[in-house]
Amino acid sequence: MSAVDEVPDILSPEFAADPYSAYRMMRENAPLIRHEATRSWIISRYEDVERVFKDKASEFTTDNYDWQIEPVHGKTILQLSGREHSVRRALVAPAFRGKELQETFVPVIERNARELIDTFRGTGEVDLVDAFATRFPVNVIADMLGLDKSDHAKFHGWYTTVIAFLGNLAGDPDIAAAGERTRVEFAEYMLPVIQERRLAPGDDLLSSLCAAEVDGVRMSDEDIKAFCSLLLAAGGETTDKAIAALFANLLAHPEQLAAVQKDRTLIDRAFAETLRYTPPVHMIMRQTAADVTVSGGTIPAGATVTCLIGSANRDEQRYADPDTFNIFREDLTATNAFSAAADHLAFALGRHFCVGALLARAEVQIGVGQLLDAMPDVRLKDGATVGEQGVFTRGPDSVPVVFTPVA
Template identity: 40%
Template sequence: MAESPFSILSESFGAAPDRYFSRLREQSPVHYEPSIDSYFLSRYRDVKRVLTDHEAFTTETLQTRAEPVMRGPVLAQMTGAEHTAKRKAVVRFFTGEALRHQVRAIRANAAELVAPFLTRGEMDLVNDFGKPLAVQVTLEVLGLDKRDWRRVSGWLDGVTEFITSVALTAERRRHCLERASALEGYLVPIIEERRRRPGEDLISALCAVEFDDVVMSNRDVTALITNVLVAAVEPADKTLGLLFRHLIEHPGQLAEVRRDPALLPAAIAETLRYTPPVQLIPRHAENEVVLAGTPIPAGATVFCMIGAANRDPDAFSAPDTFDIHRSDLGTARSFTAAAQHLSFGSGLHQCVGTAFARAEIETVAALLIPLLDQVRYSPGFRYRETGIYTRGPAALRLDFTASTKALAARP
């Protein structure tokens, strides 16, 4: 492997990762970062192999990357009967009639949250709307009080920072662990109450799950609740902001979606491919392996670069073009385990909240697109994204005219 001064941890990469994707795939498809002793894969075929070969590449890295703030093992660390039992309990609340009920709640929450901004004709779609909505609707699924969303969001920021930081200082590590401890302190009394008086919510269901004839401990339930919070909140608010960014910057495609709302799922699927909110997925190499001619030692941490893989010309035609009509994506399968893009992972540990994420983003976008007429960036606004592990708009300040026709049609 050729030596290179380039670093994925550099400010230049962090400012615009997509500028470096083709260079990485062509010149350094297995890129080594010595400061964190990790390997970064950028080609689609290599990333797909790592994500689907669960024996050669395990989720052992999550013991140090996630478990300290999750307060216990999460679904991605589990296999076999344990994984099946616990995943089934979670998935039941994100599919079928439960999901249809949640869609109604999502629509009601979104309408309530956007209402104060309609007369102003301006809002920050990310910070005024997307982030609070994502936390509030997830709290409702769990059976938690959505009025606690600000506190929970603050704690969750620490959890997410710990998991998604490629390099974390000792001070930030302490901060994140303190936030995780505060979230656990909030959840445990609620878990104990649901054990005594179960309801129809996800926390009550998790409290009743048995594995090897033993119910989960408070710590196990806390870990899965935190797992759901991170999985449901992080991708949703980022994807919504990214979707609007791309449609605003491609006004012809926005006009098509306005005329034909049936194109909205394709626009969301293309947003996920073009700018996935989760850019890196870590794995642990169980044995020495050779990828793209480069030996990776046993025990190494391997980061799958989802953004780079989704822009690989071997997987997608004209991959650096945002196109809601592309024929090689397959909208119908883009939210399933058969998805061509890798934005939800792949294989056994595909994101558990895929169906919920699709329903949430589709529901909210279907409400907002006809409602926000003549939507555009606010004067002076400069678009900026942050993050290399998860990535999305730092803000999205929009000006618009509230459509009187759409207002009248709202339930």
């Protein structure tokens, strides 16, 4: 039996139950795997995944997004390159950094965290996934865009369907059809709202996107709709899972939880280590523009490459004691963790580094801080266990906690 044959298949229940053991086997014995079911080449070592993400389109492209993302979102900035990409990114990026983020959207984040926590503040018991994590980022994004938060169920349903489509590695036709229906439904919802904002702009992000202009270029209604769809899915799913995983990790390490409770500046470290140790997104795909040699062999031109972030972030060649959660580790820099200079791969790197990284950081800082204020002695409910679910994206499905309500 070859080393490849010994590694659990990424579509198997065994892999879904414990991908980290499989990742270790891949890194050590099969760093390049041809996976027939997904018609892709799988890479698992940090140095190889980092190389793919940092590439400037000479060897690796995002052409795979034409079939992987466009059917559910429409054409997004992720698929663009060169000047077209840089101009589109310049149109949307200002809202997610600096003065506009701090002055316009931090109050939105604070308000949404407080409103959700108020629903369970006095109960002494809550499932942080159901009551907070799955709701908080979607409510924030809807509020930022100036959408009706009473449509939360629609937004959550759409982004859940989109994430299922993106993670449909087995090619289930029902999941594919549901994803394509979501694109139609979201367009029917968003395009009239976009047209209204063009006629009567407000002080929300959607109005800003409608008015944004760089080098004489403005975003079309379709551009804005596709970006909003991407923002809801990427921003909702990833921050949802990151907050749940951060609490799960801290609850499993009470001494680190106590340190964060005492010193809130450590929330950044806890978030950065969570992104490394249990990242919300475990896989990102790219496409080769030429034959490329990586650890374990050569990938032919025109091939899909599955980059295993969940594996790379636990690479023994990159991190000391990588299977241990440690917010104080010296080989991960919290000050760089939310920038293109990050020394983890959860936000990707290079020109397609996550445009919403600083928004996610603000949501986690504020949301986690308010939760700790409301639950100073938070602990896992007696008898409860926290497990992860998912393959493409992954996180806890439940984090039941108890606490003494604060007067």
